[in-house]
Amino acid sequence: MIKYNPKKWFLPIVQFHKSDTLRILFPSMIVIGIYTAIVTYIALNALDLKAVSTTAVHALLGTVLGLVLVFRSNSAYERWWEGRKLWGALVNESRSIAIKINSFLPDTETKPRIFFAKSIANYVYALKGHLRNKVNLSELEDTESLTLEELGQAKHVPNMIANSIYGQIIHLYRQKFISGEQLIILDKEIKSFTDIVGACERIKNTPIPYSYSMFMKKFIFIYTMTMPLGFITTFAYWTIPIVMLVFYILVSIELIAEEIEDPFGMDSNDLPMEEMSLRIKHNVREILLKRDILVHAKPGSPHQVAQA
Structure with missing residues (x-):
């Protein structure tokens, strides 16, 4: 278990450890960035897309996704905290x-x-x-x-x-x-x-039921992969970093939940049983x-x- 001073703000921001989600997701973020760049280039140059923005759809889906992720992270933390109370x-x-x-x-x-x-x-x-x-x-x-x-x-x-x-x-x-x-x-x-x-x-x-876990992953994947289509006409090439950031945030929450839902392992955020x-x-x-x-x-x- 990682020990830290919760009163320090800036030092944890620049520190990286082996379970840091940015380190884990960086290769996937690069792939998502390349995918978004290709879609954006084709839409703005090859197709000369000038359609009305469809960000309202993703805003609505984002609200639903946020509620589901909150439930997911809360259920995982409840398992971690129950394990801590038992020990x-x-x-x-x-x-x-x-x-x-x-x-x-x-x-x-x-x-x-x-x-x-x-x-x-x-x-x-x-x-x-x-x-x-x-x-x-x-x-x-x-x-x-x-x-x-x-x-x-x-x-x-x-x-x-x-x-x-x-x-x-x-x-x-x-x-x-x-x-x-x-x-x-x-x-x-x-x-x-x-x-x-x-x-x-x-x-x-x-563990968390398999169907629920798979639904979360599919929902995040579809939401992220369709984001360029809704953001291109509004943000143009700024769509690339926006999609990468949203992908990082959503998948990080899922990764953290997966790690802490089994608090008895040897991951950085598991219980200090030793x-x-x-x-x-x-x-x-x-x-x-x-x-x-x-x-x-x-x-x-x-x-x-x-x-x-």
């Missing part, structure tokens, strides 16, 4: 379950604390990889009940880790380390983890192990841990 809830739930386990367990029980510190962090990193279609096992750690080899064979790694966490909670209950009331409390925490995973999967696996995962890992270990045993790892290697 914010994951941060809070991870801290909450760590705090409760820390309160329920005696300080002398070190092994269960280490297990939960590793497993909660594993769950978060596994969810991040699951939403990106590939779990990075190097970000995970072995626990007493689950090895990396077993996790690598799982089809749904977050579910396997959640099952392991719940199994450990049941074991603590049977060993009389936690009471029945405490078991119920922790049961609700595990359920909240599963609810977050299901909600994230719903966003990822339910940063949030590392934050959860730090917080959980600090709560359960009474000290920060994490190495201040460089970005890209958040799984490095010092020996306790």
